[in-house]
Amino acid sequence: MLITVLGVAAIVGLLYLLCYGGFEGPVDWVMGTSSHGDRDHQIVALTFDDGPDPVRTPALLAALDQLGVKATFFVVGAAVDAHPDVTRQIVAGGHELGNHTYTHRYLPMARSKAVLRELAATDRAIERATGTVPTIARPPYGGRSPRTVQAFARAAKRLVLWDVNSFDWRGKSVPQVVERVLERTRPGSIILMHEARDGGEATIEAVRLLVPRLRARGLAFATIGDL
Numbered sequence: 001m002l003i004t005v006l007g008v009a010a011i012v013g014l015l016y017l018l019c020y021g022g023f024e025g026p027v028d029w030v031m032g033t034s035s036h037g038d039r040d041h042q043i044v045a046l047t048f049d050d051g052p053d054p055v056r057t058p059a060l061l062a063a064l065d066q067l068g069v070k071a072t073f074f075v076v077g078a079a080v081d082a083h084p085d086v087t088r089q090i091v092a093g094g095h096e097l098g099n100h101t102y103t104h105r106y107l108p109m110a111r112s113k114a115v116l117r118e119l120a121a122t123d124r125a126i127e128r129a130t131g132t133v134p135t136i137a138r139p140p141y142g143g144r145s146p147r148t149v150q151a152f153a154r155a156a157k158r159l160v161l162w163d164v165n166s167f168d169w170r171g172k173s174v175p176q177v178v179e180r181v182l183e184r185t186r187p188g189s190i191i192l193m194h195e196a197r198d199g200g201e202a203t204i205e206a207v208r209l210l211v212p213r214l215r216a217r218g219l220a221f222a223t224i225g226d227l
């Protein structure tokens with residue numbers, strides 16, 4: 001009996017570690033990661049991961065500028081090194097940068113040293129490109145174990161997740177992405193999107209449709225730092 005219980009607990013624990021991404025769990029309750037802002041304020045944050053991309057990111061920046069929205073970009077260090085000019089454009093547009101590791105690796109199984117290396121290499125890339133170092137970071141796939149969270153804290157990074165996953169990366173159509181985000185967004189929500197991927201044009205189109213509809217609900221947009 002005891003062995004069965006321990007076995008089930010071990011499997012659940014392993015699944016928790018392996019499948020982790022996006023939803024809050026014990027790691028977050030204990031370690032205070034952020035997956036949303038204050039529910040009493042009518043403010044939400046759009047966040048864009050995995051860029052910058054030399055074509056799609058500037059297109060998104062132009063759209064955000066037209067819409068008058070400031071957003072947050074969790075950039076990958078290797079892409080920052082490849083496109084420092086685009087990284088500068090993000091900052092010049094008044095948006096916030098976050099650290100999304102250098103190689104976009106899944107971190108829960110990584111040693112603390114490796115996590116710190118990923119964060120430091122990305123900080124250096126962002127600093128070379130923009131002269132600034134971000135204070136926020138997001139683990140790829142939302143993957144985190146207690147060790148990951150501790151390493152982020154040691155690197156003085158606030159670990160920021162999301163409570164609304166647009167699933168834009170799953171190849172959903174623009175209306176599907178829009179409906180999914182509208183259904184799930186509440187005051188304080190952090191919305192996860194990806195403009196830099198193949199097909200990221202759909203994400204940009206979804207943003208154009210989402211912003212006026214969320215504003216019609218009385219919601220305003222802010223960066224993570226301002227949320």
Ligand SMILES: [Zn+2]
Nearest residue numbers: 049050140141
């Ligand atoms: Zn990512």
